[in-house]
Amino acid sequence: MVVTYTIASGKGGTGKTTLSVNLGTMLAQYGKETYIMDADMGMANMGIILGLENVPVTLHEVLAGKAPVSEAIYEGPCGVKVVPSGISLQGFQNADPEHLRDVMKEIVNQCDILIIDAPAGISRDGVIPLAIADEVILVVNPELSSMVDALKTKILTELIGGHVKGAILNRATLEKTDVSVHKIEEVLGVKVIGLIPEDPNVRRATAYKTPIVVKYPDSPASVEIKRIAADIAGVEFKNPQLLSKSKEKFLDRLARSLIRREK
Numbered sequence: 477m478v479v480t481y482t483i484a485s486g487k488g489g490t491g492k493t494t495l496s497v498n499l500g501t502m503l504a505q506y507g508k509e510t511y512i513m514d515a516d517m518g519m520a521n522m523g524i525i526l527g528l529e530n531v532p533v534t535l536h537e538v539l540a541g542k543a544p545v546s547e548a549i550y551e552g553p554c555g556v557k558v559v560p561s562g563i564s565l566q567g568f569q570n571a572d573p574e575h576l577r578d579v580m581k582e583i584v585n586q587c588d589i590l591i592i593d594a595p596a597g598i599s600r601d602g603v604i605p606l607a608i609a610d611e612v613i614l615v616v617n618p619e620l621s622s623m624v625d626a627l628k629t630k631i632l633t634e635l636i637g638g639h640v641k642g643a644i645l646n647r648a649t650l651e652k653t654d655v656s657v658h659k660i661e662e663v664l665g666v667k668v669i670g671l672i673p674e675d676p677n678v679r680r681a682t683a684y685k686t687p688i689v690v691k692y693p694d695s696p697a698s699v700e701i702k703r704i705a706a707d708i709a710g711v712e713f714k715n716p717q718l719l720s721k722s723k724e725k726f727l728d729r730l731a732r733s734l735i736r737r738e739k
């Protein structure tokens with residue numbers, strides 16, 4: 477059974493593309509035939525962070541009816557298949573997001589899991605990915621504005637017949653002012669299925685155009701992304717690179733602090 481996930485947020489810059497790429501990479505590593513698709517057609521980043529920014533055919537051309545889907549599929553890290561969007565404004569103008577559902581139907585014939593990286597906000601091209609996926613995962617940062625925007629996205633998703641699987645809290649820190657897991661679950665009415673720490677290696681890995689789970693596999697953010705991916709894939713989570721005691725303690729403290737803190 478194919479499962480399609482849309483990674484969405486509401487507020488921009490919460491970590492959707494980072495998560496789509498890294499979850500996809502790990503799911504592929506866990507043996508699942510996985511596709512990641514950049515549905516953020518206006519501000520496409522997936523190709524850039526994977527070094528695929530100059531490829532000849534992208535989702536833009538497919539959605540403009542100029543190329544078949546098969547020509548816009550590229551090999552990514554650990555065998556994940558990547559369908560990037562183009563970076564040209566002209567390409568964006570010509571792409572018709574209404575065809576996204578047809579593209580998805582073609583891709584799901586070939587894979588176990590499809591991850592769709594959604595744009596921020598609630599524009600037309602942002603709404604379609606919320607409606608066509610089996611499950612929507614909301615990425616929130618530990619601040620009120622991010623939570624409020626995620627709530628709007630959740631309400632919109634349900635209004636158009638979509639389903640929210642849960643939220644991932646990204647860029648979590650030990651700051652007392654961070655919104656707690658309890659608060660997020662209470663406000664959004666969904667479970668927090670992942671707690672990814674703020675980790676400078678995320679940006680470093682991007683500079684190398686390599687997912688953090690590959691470049692820095694035992695970095696704190698990588699460890700948590702691997703755990704979330706294992707949950708999704710239904711495999712046992714084993715971290716081959718044993719965490720150093722200090723990293724383990726940090727992740728433990730972070731989880732305890734964010735779970736127990738009541739606002």
Ligand SMILES: Nc1ncnc2c1ncn2[C@@H]1O[C@H](COP(=O)(O)OP(=O)(O)OP(=O)(O)O)[C@@H](O)[C@H]1O
Nearest residue numbers: 488489490491492493494596647673674675678679
């Ligand atoms: N856990 C993290 N720790 C540190 N930096 C992070 C983390 N997650 C993401 N970032 C950084 O945050 C920035 C935004 O991430 P990303 O592009 O994945 O967000 P996005 O939600 O896709 O943004 P947009 O809404 O613009 O598409 C990037 O610079 C990324 O490197």
Ligand SMILES: [Mg+2]
Nearest residue numbers: 492493516521
């Ligand atoms: Mg993005």
